[in-house]
Amino acid sequence: MMRAFRPRGPHTVFAFVFALWTTLSHAAAADVSGAFSQLSQGRIETRVVSLKELGLLSSVSLTAPDTRREFFLPVPADVPITDATLQFDGAYVRGDGGRTTMLLSLDGSPVLSRSFTQANGDTSLSLGVDGAPRAAGYVRLGLGFASVINDNVCTDQTAIGNLLRVDPSTRLSYRFNPADVHDLRTAWSALPYAPVLAIAGQKLDAASLDTAWRTNALLQRDGKRPVMQTVPTVGSTVDLSGVDVPTALQSLPAFAALASGGKHAIANPAELGAVLALAPRAVFGPDVVVADQPLRAALSAAIDALRAQVATAAPDALGNFDAWRSHAIEPVAAPLAAGEARVAHLGGRAVIVIGDNEGAAVLARGWRPIDVSNRVVVHQIDPGARTHGDMIPLADLGGQPRSIDVHDTASWETSFDMAAASGNGQLPQEVVLDLAASPTLSDGRATATVYFNDVMIGAKLLDVDGRRQRLELPIPRYALARTNDLRVTFRRQPDAGCQARQSYPVSVLPSSFLKLAKGTPDNDFVGMAARYASSATVIVPRAYLDDAVHSVPRLATLTGAAGIAPLPARFSVAADGADARPAGPFLAADVPLADEKNHVEFSNNHLMLTSAGGDKLIDVSGLSKLAVVSVAQSGEQSGIVYRSTGDAPVLTDKLQLSRGDIAVVDSTGVLKQFDTVHPDDLSAGESSTQWVTHHWARWGIPAVLLLLLILLILFAQRSRRKNRTKP
Known part of the structure; x- marks a missing residue:
């Protein structure tokens, strides 16, 4: 039988209280210790990646009779993911009837197929995604859409009313452990x-x-x-x-x-x-x-x-x-x-810690594959080093050589910055493509159409014998931009007769390259992007140091829009009250320049633009939340100048500088663009020698024949007159 505790005196009471306090203190300390042990443990990160975030700003349509597309949704490389779900959002229309089928695949494996029977409908669905680590760092979403109006395949299957729409809200959600x-x-x-x-x-x-x-x-x-x-x-x-x-x-x-x-x-x-x-x-x-x-x-x-x-x-x-x-x-x-x-793992999250510019250099895309350690020390990296001469393989610009199965139409494309394809006084001059196409059962032909920034620069009817064929296509000056997109669209003639529809491969071969040539860049945005490939200095006022939260993203956006590679560029802070004197190509943000020559006069709320001939293009006051980006000169040096009103706009990635030399911008991007260097430039970028070389057979031979005919007529008339005058 338990005996109740009874205090025997003040010392006994004190001992009991002390023991109780000690016990509770140790328990509290143990709880605090455990809490700190678990403070950064077990935190799971959740990610949602949509096609809109990846740059798909509008819906994509897959058309009849057969179209296939792939989308790449990023995930942490070599890290297992959990609770991964693909939410596919889209719709279809079936105005031309027949059989229509959607096929959805993940990482190359078909996972779902649906046939549609209504005139239109919703295709939204949710799918579980395998959580295995992916070394490539992405989940590959494949979509196929096929339409057959009539089971008799000899019938024309063209159906403009049958299509599948993929919405940009399509997304992948998943979780992973930062540990x-x-x-x-x-x-x-x-x-x-x-x-x-x-x-x-x-x-x-x-x-x-x-x-x-x-x-x-x-x-x-x-x-x-x-x-x-x-x-x-x-x-x-x-x-x-x-x-x-x-x-x-x-x-x-x-x-x-x-x-x-x-x-x-x-x-x-x-x-x-x-x-x-x-x-x-x-x-x-x-x-x-x-x-x-x-x-x-x-x-x-x-x-x-x-x-x-x-x-x-x-x-x-x-x-x-x-x-x-x-x-x-x-x-x-x-x-x-x-x-x-x-x-580091601060707060349970994986955090990248950078100390200086050299440390940031190892995070550049070209060096990132070697970052297989939790700590890297850069002793020397030359981010501006050029490893090519006047020919750059397209694979080095992101255009990986590969084969494409083409049933009707398919495209191969790549994008690259001007800074990656110029420098040392050289500019992109020519695209050289080595292509090959396989034969078809009915010996159907294939065509290749080449676009440079959506400007068609050439096309060719390919021989379907599987052998290499070379296309050498000059790049017009007006087609160059700060960011350049090269696209090759292949089209094949469908098989003749009552045969099953098939796809046949075409290839862009590894020997394809971009050819550079010596040239003097113009004083416009494209020309400055070419100059920046060799040298660039970013100049800011001291006021930018006191407003880092806003000036850091502003400089990052401006340099990206101008075509300045972030790592090799030099950085300079102008002294208060002094005009900057750049020694080479520059980008000056809200900085006065010595001996400045600029077509723009821009004060706090007043904008005036003049043409190369001195004519006034615009004179407006009362402006706010605007900025002007223009190509100017300081002494003998050319560069881009950014100046804003007192209430500067928040620049975003929507700012894209392409043609021209003056841009009025705000937070939505470029509002108005001017070209005072080539206001009436309609040329295709050919020199007079190139024009003669390319066109002499078309115009020269007929002109010579016409001249000979005229001479023969004159000679015959002269001979008749002589015969008439003879006695």
């Missing part, structure tokens, strides 16, 4: 569509701003839309809505102050350390960090203050706290070696 991300290459592939780029604060020094805009530009070049974020400070108000503070950590005053959520003003460094430890996405949840000395110092000071509070409230938890700090905080807060980039 599975162990190297820089995988961390880059795991970045979301809108990654958070964190910097120390609103004000940066020149070196940190330089690294930040280059990193932002690298993200934009990979189709990302970076979101800027700064480290919060004591006194700043943060939104903690939806932030879950572990119950055990609420025994610490810093975490207890955050538990109520909502808007909260950070009262002291320990509370700041608690915010950084929780790393809520909306407050400080970076995917990429420019870890300069001020950012590392702020992070270390806040975590030191939090550690002091832990030492007071739960000293037995210090061991686990220090272990958590070493794993989650130190990879960001520890000093980086010159040229270092590393992977």
